[in-house]
Amino acid sequence: MTSWKTAIASMQWLFFIFANTIVVPISIGGAFDLPGEMITGIIRSSLIFTGIACMIQALIGHRFPIMEGHSGVMWALVLNLCATASTMGISLSTVGGGIATGLLLAGGVVVILSKFNLLAFLHKIFTPMVMSCFLFLLTFQLVLIFFKGMFKVGVDGTLLLPQSLFSIAIAVLVFLVKVKGKGTVGNYSLLIGMATGWIAYLLLFPSEQQANDTQSLLSIPIFPLGEPNLHMGIIIVTFLASLINLSNTLASIHSIADMLQERVTQARINRSFMTTGFFTIVSAVFGLVPFAPFASSLGFLESTQNYSKKPLVWAGATMAVLGIIPMMGNLMATLPVTVGNAVLFIMYLQLLGTSFRSLNGYQFNSVTIHRLAIPILTGLGVMSLDASIFSNFPVLIQPILTNGFMIGISISLVLENCIEWEEKSPSTTVWDEVD
Template sequence: MKSWRSSVTLFSSFQWLFFIFANTVVVPISIGAAFDLPPNVTEMTMRSSLIFTGIACVFQGWKGHKYPLMEGHSGLLWGVMLNLGLSAPSIGLGYAEIGGGIATGLIAAGVVTLIISAFNLISHVQKIFTPMVMTVYLFLLTFQLIFVFFKGMLGITENGEINIPVSFLSVGIVLLVSILKIKGPRTISNFSILIGIIVGWIFYELLFPEAGGEMGSTGAAFSFFPLGAPNLQFGIIAISFFAGLLNLCNTFASIQAASELIGDEAEHKQYRNSLFMTGGFTIFAPLLGLVPYTPFTSSIGFLQSTQIYERKPFLLGGMLLTIIGLIPPFISFLATMPITVGNAVLFVAYLQLFGTAFNSVKGQQFTSDTIFRLAVLVLIGVSLMNVLPTAFSNLPALLQPFLTNGLIMGVLISIVLEKSVNWTRYEQLHN
């Protein structure tokens, strides 16, 4: 029995490792492309990303919120930084100017987050991020991530066309993981994510041997503030600062969802400790050109898929990721994992996140009036996600990053409506 438990822990740790790695590796590569970084600088940010993502996971699981929740690069801030980097030519600023403004804004947001934790202002922040705001956030986060991974698993070419053979393989991986999850015995179902990655990787190498690795080693070049030294580009600072504070949604939504899933009630201290660590990592991230960290709400989908809630495999997975970041040959090996395979597996894992969002509205009675507090915001956010950023190019540069991010706009409007509209009154009118 003891050897069986050890085997389960070992396989669970590797499953966590691949999950965290698949969620991490694409982020520094995409940021490097958006800010036109040299390959050796991009490799440096990737190695730093692996090392500190592992460290952040271990610290959060050990002394922070103490749940098996991945501490990873914020999807919200990732989108904001990509939008700002890609919009550099249209707003007349250089990459270093935009990157420096982002660094200043994020450092300021990290300091404010530390202040919120240090002075125990959690209750005041929770009044802003109400349950309905969290519900809107969960729905929009689900759509944003599913869009990313669905497009990623299709292997879209530089010409914008679908790579049909790769797409067929991705669909096969999705079906395999889904069947294992739904129909397989628990001993197999719990490791459906890991099985999907390994089987998909093998078939990809057999079917597309000419593709090779996604990224080769070029020799990392270390530097501080690779995206740009902190400056006073106030428009960029304002956007980054606001997005950094809005990133607190992740902490509250993740801890609340994890506590409900595991079946306990999160203590006030867990929120406070988690925010303190997130604030510290947010200040530190710009120093190495990284997207700031946050507890991954999408980890809930992973936990629901695997049904393994113990912390030990999660902590070991984080340690393994840090070790890999410190040993270049390991990075070179894992960097050959096809991104399309990772996207296909994560697509299935994150379908569970929709269930988390759906469950968050249980017990809420909607009328023809009060449905607006959810439907309008979610549909506006999803609509903005599907509008090309260039459509807003004739608007002021300060507004463009907001309007091109459906997640930010949906949550922002939700906060305004929850504070300005007495929804209880409308509910009573229909009783």
Template sequence: MNRLSSWGTAAASLQWLFFIFANTVVVPISVGAAFGLPQEEIASILRSALIFTGIACVLQGWIGHRYPLMEGPSGVIWGLILNLSVAASAMGMSLTSIGGGIATGMILAGVVVLLLGLFNLLTFIQRIFTPMVMSVYLFLLTFQLILIFFEGMLKVGNEDTLNIPVSLFSFGVVILVSLLKIKGKPTVSNFAILIGMVAGWVLYLMLFPSEQGTAIQSNGGLLLFPFGSPNLNIGIILITFLASMINLSNTIASVRAASQLLGKAPTDRQFLRSYMLTGSYSVTAGVFGLVSYAPFASSVGFLESTRIFNRKPFLIGGGLMSLLGIIPALGGVLATLPITVGNAVLFVAYLQLFGTSLKSLGGYQFNSVTIHRLAGPVLVGVGIMFVDPSLFNQLPVLLQPLVSNGFIVGVLVAILLEKLINWEKYEESSQELQAMKRSS
């Protein structure tokens, strides 16, 4: 484990703060806008997200899985919520009815996870999410995040036209951070993310003064069920519950990947503590209008990029994150960080996640048959990601958000293939055939 000086710890803590903030800030803003909430309420939800994300990170790093892995709003649930809000009119439901069903689904999933942990039944989750399913998960997560951040690097105007100068600037930030990472000395390479964020922010202020955002501040209290009170909208509850249970695979993928990187094998107790915290976070998220939380597998890409594995900067960064929410003026100022700059830096950080995905296949050898267990779910999932969701409008409205989500479909296909097919038989047949060829 690499040791850091006081200045190095301070810089690494600030780097973690920027990383956690950049991965969090856009989620409550986009969800609040999708549900048509006024600016003041969106600001209050953002404040809740800042406070809670920091606390969630600290608790997981301190008493949960005890790895430096960001705990934040799940991209799976985030995408599902946005899809449901868009499909509200087609389903003949109000946004408050859908929001209340989502809250109920999150709370129900959290309670189920807590009960499974209480009765020591969480091991069945690991039997479902096998190493191959986790490899599919990592590949799909990589493609999903890269698509999100690549699109976020592009500045689109009010008339759906590309702002070329700002977009080119984003690619310049990508090149800068990549060069710092590849060519820089360790003292520079390890802080390429932080340098890219700060330098990109300052240059953006100088080059595009007319494009500056406004600080989002809230002086009010935290809101309860801002998207709608819990209800018994069975269809919405079931879809949210299913997505929330799949979201648990974040914990397995993240902890296993981090353990390989840090050389510390996780214990069953670590998994249990992490699950219990994630379950309680799901309940809290449903109450305060947040997106369900989970350990970010993408944090492994961040760790591989910075090569700083110490927990202390992570814990400090999480504490500073909560401080931004407690002191609204601080969070409001940091919220003016240009979205295109944040996405450009995260794009580089998450390139490392592709390497993590490849490493997860280290124990597998594929032939013309067994390649289907990986290629099938990954390519089906990626294919759906590129399909216009409106093409699924002829399906039952409650299935549309699920079927149009390439990530969820890909993981479900991987689970089915692993449970229905004995792949070891085809691996043995391939080995026997190769042996016969060598002997002849």
């Protein structure tokens, strides 16, 4: 790959990583009712460690061109725990401290199990069909999030039509560039859409831009969500969710290996788990949502048609620099969230194709179709429900019951590991025991 192509590809990766990252610490800071300077510190921590995690995974961990970012599964769980804090009669800082303890415990366990090669049993639990259900539910969950994020809502709860129509126009632009663009033009649709939308939004809606205060590197907070505590309910829920979150790693590696037609070794997977476990510990300390390889990166790769990991490494390094240098981070923070959501909405449409391809080799009849239909449709059904209808259940299990993704994956795990299906197909990915 020539240097100019690497530079452009790195810029695309940077926009992709940033757009997937920036909204997470902002939402967490708001949920925990943190002061502005504390939220700014969490944002900077997020930029720094997301960039570092991407580099380490690409160079040492799984060594695939997959973004390592804040897990959507854990993001939803943290927000749900915040929403139920008043119902449980505990403070937000107690919730945050319990989450920190659960993450420290989960991260430590994953690192130890990875070190001593004790995670191979996950291959038997997270079967290829479970991974297919994971990809389908992840596609629906992300597309719904980004579709909703395209629309600008005012403080009174009403739709701001000009900004919303602008986001839709950017989504259409990205789609047209992708399908109509010739050669490399179509592959750079994300970069074109982000740059065009960013500049045009600043010109059309200048009153919405706010100045950001700069901070020093030493201002990054430690345990900003709350000091670790022993609230067992929060700890147990967080720990179990973190283990389920490991399916992110398996699904991502399984899918990218199929795409690139590479053989995956157990040692390679162990290194990826160890990296994720380490950054789970980091997340607990700095008040971040835990990390996981993004299976959604597959949609980005298919859109750009660039499968080299070098641009991802450079983008990760740049991302870390943005967090270290406040002025640069503040500049990137002017990227309109609605524009980022509009571009990502189009990018993640590709993930649906990846989900369908994961079913290659499977044949279904009127009985075996249930192994796919029950977990996916049940998960979608839970996603469509108002979380308040579960208020009569014990508060410690409400975060699980209201999470359609986790419900769907849990059902799939039970079906695949407890029922002998008559027409079960083998995985298309080859797992080896040596590196």
